[in-house]
Amino acid sequence: MPASALESSEPMLAENQVRSLLAPFELDLTAHQVGQLLTYLELLLRWNRSSNLTAVRTPEECVTRHFGESLYLTRQVALRGSNLDIGSGAGFPGLALKIALPNLATTLLEPVGKKRAFLKEVVRACQMESVEVRPERLEEFAERHLLPGVGTASLFHSATSRAVGGLDHLIPTALRVLKPGGHLCLWLGRQQSRALTEGIPGLAWRPAIPLPLSESREILVGVTGPGT
Known part of the structure; x- marks a missing residue:
């Protein structure tokens, strides 16, 4: 469904307003990509009235908190190939990326x-290709994905997760589905991030990436070693 056909009581934003809100994140988006973000935003606000997808209610805060913070990773890490988004929820960061x-x-x-x-x-309305939406939790997916004889070709170049609990279990499980040299990217509170950077075998943490417009949230990126 195109954005113009959606009925919403919330005021929608124009392209220049979206660009202004995203300016602190220093993103380089085409007009087509901003149009996709607006379609996504309208769907999010519409569905949120009945499905409670996010606690963020205003279009402006959705743009900065959800889209801006998700997309800021692209300024810091050169993602390529394939990405596994864990506990996608309303699609952040996976669909925004x-x-x-x-x-x-x-x-x-x-x-x-x-x-x-x-x-x-969202995938349909934004006409995205090469997106798979799966019902498994990470543990179930890893067991099915790592069958004997599958090989490393099925592993992911990166994995992303935002606002998902149980990180002590999530991290080692995520490492199993990442290629050597793959990136594990986590959106965390600063205190949570600092507690994680100590000794995880097979994972080298980069310095935490502070998020613009936030004093407490950051992105933590770990790179898997050759023996992971």
Whole structure:
């Protein structure tokens, strides 16, 4: 469904307003990509009235907190190949990254049916290709994905996760589905980030990336070693 056909009581934003809100994140987006973000935004606000996809309610805050913070990773890490988004929820960061990086093959893991339906609608409305929405949790997906004889070709170049609990279990499981030299990218609170940077075998953490417009949130990126 095109953005213009959506009915919403919330005031929508124009392209120049979106660009202004995203200016602190120093993104280089085409007019087509901003149009996709606006379509995504209208769907998010519309579905949120009945499905409670996000606690963020205003278009402006959705742009900065969801799109801006998700897309800021593209200024810091050169993502390529394939990305696994863990616990996608409303699609952040996975689907937002897909808009900025249309050639990034994307797999979204989301066990909640209503959220999966929303993700599929965004993919359809934004005319995205090479996106797979799957119902498994990470542990289930890893077991099915790592069958004997599959080989490293099926592993991912990167994995992303935002606002997902159980990181002590998530991180070692995510490492199993990453290629050597792959990136694990986590959106975290600063205190949570600092607690994680100590000794995880097979993972080298980069310095944390502070997020613009936030005093407490950052992105933590780990790179897998050859023996992971």
